[in-house]
Amino acid sequence: MSASFCRPPAEAVEAVVSALGQRFGARCTTSQAVRDQHAHTLTWVAPQPPDAVVFPHSTEEVQEIVRLCAAHRVPVIPYGTGSSLEGQVNAPFGGISIDTREMNRIVAVHAEDLDVVVEPGVTRSTLNSYLRDAGLFFPIDPGFDASFGGMAATRASGTNAVRYGTMKDNVLALKAVLANGEVITTASRAKKSSAGYDLTRLLVGSEGTLGIITELTIRLSGIPEAISAGICPFPSIEAACEATIATIQSGIPVARIELLDEVAVSASNRYSKLDLPVTPMLFLEFHGTKAWVAEQAQRFGEIAAELGGGPFDWATEPERRSKLWQARHDAFWAALALRPGCSGLSGDVCVPISRLADCAAETKRDAAELGLTVSMVGHVGDGNFHALVVIDNDDADEVKRCKTFLKRMVDRAIAMEGTCTGEHGVGQGKMGYIGAELGDGALDAMRAVKRALDPHNILNPGKIFAL
Known part of the structure; x- marks a missing residue:
């Protein structure tokens, strides 16, 4: 395998696309709109569409596509729903996008x-x-x-x-x-x-x-016998994180514990029609028996009060729980609505739980220092949080400040023995950080596995690490 990968010759791509068109008919398309959809990305990387998109119905059909592409050294890019955040579905060298949406049994x-x-x-x-x-x-x-x-x-x-x-x-x-x-x-x-x-x-x-x-x-x-969800405001992001750390270290088996900073809360109030106090907040959920759920909620409330939080407002009604969690899931869109016409870039890091408060607080201070609109949310029970920067891509200075912010956040997490990505993956967006996190030896081991299983580098090339 060569150290780099180049776009395959046009005649090789044409041969593959022609053969796929004959075999799959309307399930193989070169429509520009469909190709653009399959290059959707929320990173700094510009969308890079494939040469064609195919919709297989079975493992055997995926085999056919891959064997044809392998014979012509044409890249293959798997595609699910396109919700990845680091450019995993981009096709930097062209090729065939395999959309598995119709493999849905x-x-x-x-x-x-x-x-x-x-x-x-x-x-x-x-x-x-x-x-x-x-x-x-x-x-x-x-x-x-x-x-x-x-x-x-x-x-x-x-x-x-x-x-x-x-x-x-x-x-x-x-x-x-x-x-x-x-x-x-x-x-x-x-x-x-x-x-x-x-x-x-x-x-x-x-x-x-x-x-x-x-x-x-x-x-x-x-499905648990009983589920309760609740919200708890805190005077600062540090206090919310300290409450999270104490909850985990106390052994309370919380099912969900989600952080929203005051920017995220304000955005959610507007977007999801809530009426929450505009202050850092934890959304929580407990699973178990009715008695156990009530005990968990009480124990958390005591921890929150000791750290200046509260009151902890909890409920078991499905409708109220659903509204809270839908608002949490809509936090990305709520943040974008803060600056209509702007775009958002979501970065995530994860650190050992003991470093969570420090990492989140320092990231928050960076946002203020750089004058950026940043909505912070996180799955903080496992030390993972996200920072969504809402920026005007036409403002070169703002873009520069955003890049500085995200680099500081990742560098800080790695220095705290954390990771550059807790759940977004590496894709193209985090390729520049994985070496600093894992070291050259680990990357060489990954490259050796890649070469053994994909000697011609046709499977999603240009992702995770350079060859």
């Missing part, structure tokens, strides 16, 4: 084993609607109604991760098409195994650079 539910087999185009909301009558649900909730293929590829997490873990904890096995068109199954449905390399977790988080996921076996959870 729920293959098998094993309720007694608490697992389900799905195709990659199934979304979390579709699955949870399907499972509701069985008393089961899939807990990972990244906010957007993402597809399972994309969630696994980017190692997604979300608001429930503090209790239920991330995608790496909830994917039991995968079926994937490798760069040579071969299909592999990474594991069985057993809940644990010590048989060989953990290929499942190798592919989870690989962002389509090692294989194209065509089937997933995922872990399910029982």
